[in-house]
Amino acid sequence: MVIHILGSGGADGIPALYSDTRVSRHARQFGGKDVRSRAAALVDGVIKIDFGPDTWSQITREGLDARDWIAVVYTHSDSDHFAIEELQYVLYPFNDYESAGFTIYGNNVISEAIRCRYPDWPFEVVTTRSFCPVQCCGYDVTPIKAKHGSPDEDTHNLIVQHGGKTLLYATDTGIWEEPTWAFLGEHKLDCLVLECTEAFATTAYNGHLDLAEFKSVLERLRKLGTVSGKTHVITTHHSHNGEATHEELVRELEPLGVTVGFDGLKVEF
Numbered sequence: 001m002v003i004h005i006l007g008s009g010g011a012d013g014i015p016a017l018y019s020d021t022r023v024s025r026h027a028r029q030f031g032g033k034d035v036r037s038r039a040a041a042l043v044d045g046v047i048k049i050d051f052g053p054d055t056w057s058q059i060t061r062e063g064l065d066a067r068d069w070i071a072v073v074y075t076h077s078d079s080d081h082f083a084i085e086e087l088q089y090v091l092y093p094f095n096d097y098e099s100a101g102f103t104i105y106g107n108n109v110i111s112e113a114i115r116c117r118y119p120d121w122p123f124e125v126v127t128t129r130s131f132c133p134v135q136c137c138g139y140d141v142t143p144i145k146a147k148h149g150s151p152d153e154d155t156h157n158l159i160v161q162h163g164g165k166t167l168l169y170a171t172d173t174g175i176w177e178e179p180t181w182a183f184l185g186e187h188k189l190d191c192l193v194l195e196c197t198e199a200f201a202t203t204a205y206n207g208h209l210d211l212a213e214f215k216s217v218l219e220r221l222r223k224l225g226t227v228s229g230k231t232h233v234i235t236t237h238h239s240h241n242g243e244a245t246h247e248e249l250v251r252e253l254e255p256l257g258v259t260v261g262f263d264g265l266k267v268e269f
């Protein structure tokens with residue numbers, strides 16, 4: 001499998017839309033891996049994870065064609081992951097296509113929002129539930145319950161399995177509740193993409209991970225055997241409020257065998 005990180009930033013990106021933080025200033029000045037668009041990824045070129053406001057610029061930057069996708073799988077409905085207005089450009093009258101080449105998978109909030117926004121449009125929408133696998137053209141996608149957002153929304157992290165390989169894409173989560181840990185204990189990961197939104201800036205909010213929490217989650221996954229020495233571990237969803245540049249994150253995480261994610265990173269496993 002190949003995971004392609006299309007966006008590695010938090011909700012407002014880096015440099016953030018309206019920000020004078022040190023990290024935003026650094027990104028404006030130096031560019032490169034410090035510029036982070038809103039979090040999104042692509043698996044094997046065909047399973048698109050999230051469809052946020054930066055989708056057009058990400059696929060244009062990477063030379064991708066959205067018509068290659070067989071599935072768009074949403075993690076949750078926050079605006080950096082779910083840009084509902086962008087979906088319309090997939091179909092007539094913006095082109096000649098009367099159906100999309102991909103199936104949409106989204107939780108209770110997302111599937112309802114698409115049905116309300118596009119009542120007569122021929123989107124194929126499958127409602128996902130945590131811990132209930134769905135199959136898509138040889139890929140098994142199992143949403144697991146993330147610790148993030150409103151209690152009324154079944155917010156997901158995603159396990160994607162294909163050809164004997166297993167990926168966990170865990171953007172937007174604090175430290176999981178016990179049912180998620182128990183479920184993860186039954187899996188062995190070849191690749192883990194884990195958020196590190198808050199980095200050096202510890203806050204009271206428990207729906208994201210700071211660096212210390214990231215390390216504790218990784219350590220528990222290693223103790224469970226879910227993550228081994230062979231697992232590729234990659235960070236994502238970095239915020240300009242996390243007070244860490246890319247290089248500072250590398251210094252902190254490389255000794256732990258963790259790859260600091262960046263826009264355009266591709267890892268094969």
Ligand SMILES: [Zn+2]
Nearest residue numbers: 011078080172
């Ligand atoms: Zn987010």
